[in-house]
Amino acid sequence: MGTEDRKEREKEQMRQLIIKTAMQLFIEKGMDNVSIRAIAEKIEYSPGSIYSYFKDKGEIIHAIHTEGFEKLYALQKTLDGVENPVEKLAQMGRLYMKFALENRDYYDLMFIAKGVAEKITEKQEWEVGNRSYDYLRETVKACIEQGYINDPNVDAVTFGIWGFVHGMAALIIRGRCAMMPEEFIEQTVAGSLRFMYTHLITNSKS
Template identity: 40%
Template sequence: MGVRERKARDRQEMRDIILKSAYHLFLEKGFADVSIRNVAEAIEYSPATIYLYFKDKNEIIHALHSQGFGLLNKHFQPLYKIADPFERLREMGKAYIRFAIKNAEMYKLLFVRSEPMDHLAGCEDKNWEEGDSAFNALSQTIEQCKQKGYFKKFDTHQFSMMVWSFTHGLCALRLSGHLGRVKEEREGKRKLDQIMNETLETFIHTLEKLKQ
């Protein structure tokens, strides 16, 4: 009797429907403006029904959070083919920024909002595989750069933190609207995407000078 299995399958299916609908609404209306009632209406169920499949709104957010990291890792995958580690590092920066701009709401969910991290702090024993996976990709690339003569005197972990901090900072300033407020941009001299590329290139350029 596979009735238990079918029920488990049905349950997972329902969870997926809710998540998919919630994600679409996030993309449409932005993260802050989606309510449980919106999701319920979209899937043509009562709001209370959602609470049969998710403990609360945070659990939905966290589920999307996990999916988002999967998406980010997918964006990174093609870059692992790049043999030269420094070139790969540059392309990782570009890919990271592309991801942040193309999936703005998702990026905020992954790296700006603190709710998912708080939720994660609750279950402390559990490792944060998705996050570590992305960070390890960076660390490994930097380690390989070191073997090619870059950043020789620097600690790999600290250097990775620094690179991540810069890249995230650039994306965060862009998504929060602060980048569009700097004088030069306000005067319309440059487009936002151009500023981001130039700033990334400036950063990469400083790293380039750290060879041997």
């Protein structure tokens, strides 16, 4: 009797519906203005019901968080064919920034928001994130090995480059760019990325 299986499937469907609805509301009303009650109302269930599908609100957020990492990794994988590691690094930087600015709620949850990382205790939970980090790290490693980056410390360079792109994204997303007019941000970021890749990498090969 496949009843058990169907039940399982329905449960998973309900979980997905909750996640989807939560994300919709996140985008619509901002991450901090979405209550369990609002999610429940939108799917026409009682607030209490949510708790038979998720332990707490944090678990919903964490599910979205994981979804975001899937999306980001999928984007990174589109660079698989790029042979030159420097070119790959440059493209990855632009791609990462694009992802961050076009999916601000996802990005916020993944890399900025409080109370998300804190609840991850099992190592396996970080896997989706580590996968993306390793993708960057391998590219940096190739740059070093092929003499494009003149620094033997793979981890320091990788973390630095990640920090560089994340830093700009985070400052923009969290509204810390009052020193420049809104319409200049995009070109400034583009200039920063160009500056970084031009000087950090190309120049140091000579």
